[in-house]
Amino acid sequence: MKSLSWRKRGFILAFLAPTLICFFVFYLYPIVTVFLTSFCKWDFSNITSPQFFGIKEMWTNYKYILQTYPFFWEGLRNSVIWSLLGLFLQIPIATIFALAFSRKMKGVKIARNIFIIPNMISTAAMGMIFLQLYSPLYGVVNPVIRIFKKDFTENILLLKGPAFWALTFAYIFFTGTTTLMILGNIMAVPEEVREAAMLDGASGFKQDLYITIPMIKGTLKMVSILAATSGFLLYNEVFFLTKGAAGTYSISYIIRELAITSPKTQFGRANTVAVIQILAGMLIILLVNFIYRERKQKKRYNEVGEGA
Amino acid sequence: MKKKIVSVLLVTAMCVGLVAGCGSKGSGSGSDSAKSGDNVLEFYHGYYQDESEWAAAQVMRDIYDDFAAQHADGEVTFKPIAVENRDEIISTKTAGGSFPDLVDCGTALSQAAVAQGLVYDLKPYIDENNLQDAVGINYTQNDVDGHIYTVHDQLESRGFWYNEAVLKAAGAATPDQWTTWDDFAAAMDKVRASGNGEYGYAAGQGSMYIMNAMLGATDEGKALLDGELTEDKINSDALAEAFKSVAAYDQANGSDHTTDDVGNLMDDFNKNGKAAVLFNGVWNASGISEDLTGDIKPAIFPGSVSVSSAGAGLAIAAGMSDAKTELALEFVKYMTSEEVQAKIFSGVQANPCNTTLDLNALASESGDANAVTLATACSQVNEAENVVPDITYVWGDDVKGAMINALMECAVSGTDIDARYGQLQKELLALIG
Structure with a gap:
């Protein structure tokens, strides 16, 4: 019996091994490396042998990034805003579209396909398309602005404030994948539940609010985490549209600047930003968990109960 | 039992494959193929x-x-x-x-x-x-x-290109009459005021070359281009003056003609004849459309300056x-x-890069109009009294990026150039730190 148990354990371990090895080699090891090297001098002068600053000086990179590096706070602020926009703008938009596409109406399939098509275009290509749209000479945005402001000739990608929103609009409405994930979950809501709700007098918007949305909360939570983190990690749009001009740096773009653009190949400092990025990413996940915490669900169900 | 053995073998093979796939980190220096001994x-x-x-x-x-x-x-x-x-x-x-x-x-x-x-x-x-x-x-x-x-077989040489017809139609002086950057600014003003629908130049990336050339025209500026950027250089009057002058030109030129990649607006100059000046390298000779060949000519920067980097x-x-x-x-x-x-x-x-070649003779032999234009451009650049290196190669890409962004932001009308320069100084000090 005992030997069988060992054999079983052996099988379990053997089948887990590839996953565990992948986890340690490709996930844990890089994270630990990023964390450790953030306390090291690691640049062009010692590219193959990062050097620990020592206990007294261990925060050197953090001091540089937080106190000296000129684009860090701007990048962090922008990335946090993009993350929140993902959460509070992108997800509601995707949910509304998913609810609309779940209706059994004529033409809904075509509308769904049309909605999805732009999501097949890479973010890089989309960046180039928006670069043309925003071109003050040939784009379509400036003529629209001129309807309201006759003499407007500026390049909106160079205006502080508008540039941030121009960059945001280049990605925020492309919610095809998220919409599909939500839609798939909506379709899985049992028809009997809807019918029961209809018999109780809940139809249309009420049914969506009190039946469908609470039942797909798990998926909404998951896509919220995805949207918030992808907003926080935004890179391509910054690279293709502004390269950080007019206050549009992002955390990911800063990492590139330090590690690749800088002739000093500042891997240590780049990893310091990466550590902050990882910690902020964890905070975002906590925030999403807080928003979708169980208490609210119970309250909603109670409201439904009262409504019924 | 057989199934279990096969399973164990498969899992072992997967693990071995995975570990082998990860490979081992090379040690020491030198080329890759040197290690393999081929x-x-x-x-x-x-x-x-x-x-x-x-x-x-x-x-x-x-x-x-x-x-x-x-x-x-x-x-x-x-x-x-x-x-x-x-x-x-x-x-x-x-x-x-x-x-x-x-x-x-x-x-x-x-x-x-x-x-x-x-x-x-x-x-x-x-x-x-x-x-x-x-x-x-x-x-x-x-x-x-x-x-x-490193040895580069071809040089990154830059003067600039101008459309003689556009300048003349606007009543502006042509580059052969420009002795200072003020002459350039006056000519651009005339082009904008002409109302012919043409504009001065593509600013942004191009503006960096104005600044580069402006620094190359004075001894103090040339000293700045000698070696990497330092705190003293960042706080120097020469750099401040060059930046602010270029920023003022760019603001007058307008942010609608500003781009971090001159390639975005190159057709305006080379094909559409809508811009008076293009800040691009000698290689632009091959991009000029046939109908504009007679109008577009190369020149070097005021003060007999060219920007040429190996x-x-x-x-x-x-x-x-x-x-x-x-x-x-x-x-x-x-x-x-x-x-x-x-x-x-x-x-x-x-x-x-070879200095022994007679480019004009080579161009004449070829009989190609583009080659003749290229030879003229190359000769001008090579024979300039002040040949200075490209800022990108002496100060680095991150510094160049920060400067281009600052210049582009200054192109927006109403931007406080002094304040933006102050911010740029702080950025540069941090970047060299």
């Missing part, structure tokens, strides 16, 4: 484009293939490899402590590669073989503390076998030889 000299270059897309790429590939054919019977095989991502290859290998056997670097050579001793010093070879004239400006500009790690170019890995190193050095000699340099001029339409 006799192939791998040469990475960036001329991957199809001939129909860019004919010059085929010319360069033919030059490389000729060299391979000439040494086909040798101990070492020369193998040119066209790639899109040569600089990524260099940085990835450098981060791992190795370097490609031979590579035509697209951007400035990584300081990390030099610091690790991964790159071969070409200076002794150049001196022993009297190749100073053949490598031209590489000999002085690419000298790093008495070592030369850039990066050919770099050889240190630590290869003698035979491979010898062939790589032979290749550098071949690429800077008069024969190949003439092909680079006429076929690639670039400014060759």
